[in-house]
Amino acid sequence: MSKRNTQANKSAARERLRAERERQAKKDKARKQVVVGVSVVAVLAVAGAVSYGVMQLNKPSAWEAAGDAKNVTAPKNTSGDDGTTVVIGESSAKKTLELYEDSRCPICATFEQTVGETVSKDVDAGKYKIKYVGATFIDNSDSGEGSKNALSALGAALDVSPEAFLEYKTALYSAKYHPEETNDKFAKDSYLIEVADSVDALKGNEAFRKNVEDGTFDAWAIKMSKAFDKSGVQGTPTLKMDGKTLTAEGSENAPMTVADFNTAVTKALKG
Numbered sequence: 001m002s003k004r005n006t007q008a009n010k011s012a013a014r015e016r017l018r019a020e021r022e023r024q025a026k027k028d029k030a031r032k033q034v035v036v037g038v039s040v041v042a043v044l045a046v047a048g049a050v051s052y053g054v055m056q057l058n059k060p061s062a063w064e065a066a067g068d069a070k071n072v073t074a075p076k077n078t079s080g081d082d083g084t085t086v087v088i089g090e091s092s093a094k095k096t097l098e099l100y101e102d103s104r105c106p107i108c109a110t111f112e113q114t115v116g117e118t119v120s121k122d123v124d125a126g127k128y129k130i131k132y133v134g135a136t137f138i139d140n141s142d143s144g145e146g147s148k149n150a151l152s153a154l155g156a157a158l159d160v161s162p163e164a165f166l167e168y169k170t171a172l173y174s175a176k177y178h179p180e181e182t183n184d185k186f187a188k189d190s191y192l193i194e195v196a197d198s199v200d201a202l203k204g205n206e207a208f209r210k211n212v213e214d215g216t217f218d219a220w221a222i223k224m225s226k227a228f229d230k231s232g233v234q235g236t237p238t239l240k241m242d243g244k245t246l247t248a249e250g251s252e253n254a255p256m257t258v259a260d261f262n263t264a265v266t267k268a269l270k271g
Contacts, residue, residue: 063148066218074220075159082223088162089129095269097128098240100233102135103150103172104142106181108237111254112173115261120166128241128269132169135236136225138181146179146186148221153192155217155224156208157199164201164208171198189213241268 074083087096097119101108123130134154136147150172157168171177172186177195179185186192189212196202196212211217237254239246246268247253248260255261 062215063145063218063222066215067222069219069222072219072223073216075155075217077158077162077165083220084224084227086132086158086165086224087129088132088166089123090126091129093123093126093129095128095241096131097246097265097268098131098133098238100133100135100228100231100236100238100240102138102147102236103154103186104138104144104147104179104181104184105135105236106178107254107256109173109175109178111237111256112170113175114256115258116170116173118258118261120170122265123166128265132165133228133231133233134221134224135228135233136221137228142182142184144184144187146184148218148225149189150186150192151221151224152215152217153186153189153196153212155220156211157196157202159211159217160201160205160208164199167199168196168202171195239264241265242271244268244271 072082077086077088079085079087089096099119101112119130122128134151136151139145139147154165154169154172158165172192172195177198192212193209196205196208202208239254246255246261246264248255248257249263255264
């Protein structure tokens with residue numbers, strides 16, 4: 001082999017090696033760019049996730065937003081500030097029985113199951129009207145949303161009619177549907193609608209269902225709850241007439257039997 005051919009082969013080999021090094025350098029550079037790009041995207045994604053998480057933590061809950069609402073949609077058949085005055089009965093009735101209740105309250109359930117029918121008959125007979133004031137303090141003491149959600153659903157029933165409201169309230173407190181105080185079943189719209197299906201005026205009522213699911217009267221429920229807080233009443237059930245609390249004879253508690261209730265009401269009606 002001539003020296004010329006040997007020199008040419010060496011030059012060709014060096015050129016191939018140089019070209020290969022350039023190609024490898026380009027690959028390494030491209031790989032680094034991809035790695036950097038992916039890392040930047042990952043960092044941005046993490047930062048975005050953290051930012052979103054912080055925003056979600058700072059975002060008010062639906063009930064907090066309802067409490068801050070400036071415009072309150074009140075149900076039909078209400079009056080007063082933000083529709084928080086709910087009075088049901090014959091307009092000719094001279095006396096008004098104020099009834100303070102929390103939907104999750106087990107003692108309220110006992111009262112309604114025992115005395116509720118008597119109250120309804122008295123109202124129908126025009127003995128007195130009832131003024132309903134709904135509370136939600138059990139949501140705070142036992143945690144949950146059932147008191148507020150049930151009160152909002154009661155607003156949806158009241159929007160249908162006063163009669164639907166009373167029947168629905170009776171159903172919510174019934175032995176069949178009223179849960180244990182620690183069981184927050186009323187927080188579920190589906191359960192409130194299930195209970196409503198036992199009331200003729202609400203069964204299959206799409207307007208009622210939509211108002212429950214949309215939380216149409218959530219802000220109203222919060223306003224009603226604040227009205228209860230301002231009343232000074234410390235527990236439920238509480239009954240008042242002419243500003244005086246009705247209690248069982250010789251007790252500071254609400255009358256929990258028909259006999260005790262009739263005695264207390266008769267005395268109050270004469271007062």
